[in-house]
Amino acid sequence: MARLNWFEASPGAARALGGLHHYVTTGTNLPPQLIHLVFLRASQINGCAHCIDIHSRDLIKGGMSVEKLMLVPVWHEAAHLFSYQERSALAWMRIPRSSGHPFHEHLTTDSTLIRPPIPRASGH
Known part of the structure; x- marks a missing residue:
C-alpha cells in the first residue's frame, strides 16, 4: 500500500x-541533535x-550511538541513555495525545522545557 503524498x-x-521545521532549526537555540531526536520520535509516532x-x-551523523538510536521508541525503559533534556523532549512528544490541557500550557516562556518536570533516571 502506497503512502499518501x-x-x-x-x-x-x-x-x-x-x-515549523524552518523555525525550529533556525529560530531557536535548541541543539541540533535534540531537534533531530524530536523529529525522529514524531516520525515513529506517525509511522513515516x-x-x-x-x-x-x-x-548517527551527529554522533548518536546505534544502541541509543534503537532504544528511542522505548526511551522511558532506557532512561539512563538519555539526558534530562532529551527525556523532557521525548516526554513532550506525548503531551498533545495524552493530556486534556491545551498544548501551549505545557511550555515555559522560552519553549525549551516542559512542566511538570520529568523524573530523573534512577540508579544507573
Whole structure:
C-alpha cells in the first residue's frame, strides 16, 4: 500500500510544516541533535518510514550511538541513555495525545522545557 503524498494532498499543510521545521532549526537555540531526536520520535509516532530513515541518519551523523538510536521508541525503559533534556523532549512528544490541557500550557516562556518536570533516571 502506497503512502499518501501529503505534499500533493494538502499543499497548505506541507507549507505550514515546512515553516515549523524552518523555525525550529533556525529560530531557536535548541541543539541540533535534540531537534533531530524530536523529529525522529514524531516520525515513529506517525509511522513515516521515509522520515524515520532521514532523522536516524541525521542522528548517527551527529554522533548518536546505534544502541541509543534503537532504544528511542522505548526511551522511558532506557532512561539512563538519555539526558534530562532529551527525556523532557521525548516526554513532550506525548503531551498533545495524552493530556486534556491545551498544548501551549505545557511550555515555559522560552519553549525549551516542559512542566511538570520529568523524573530523573534512577540508579544507573
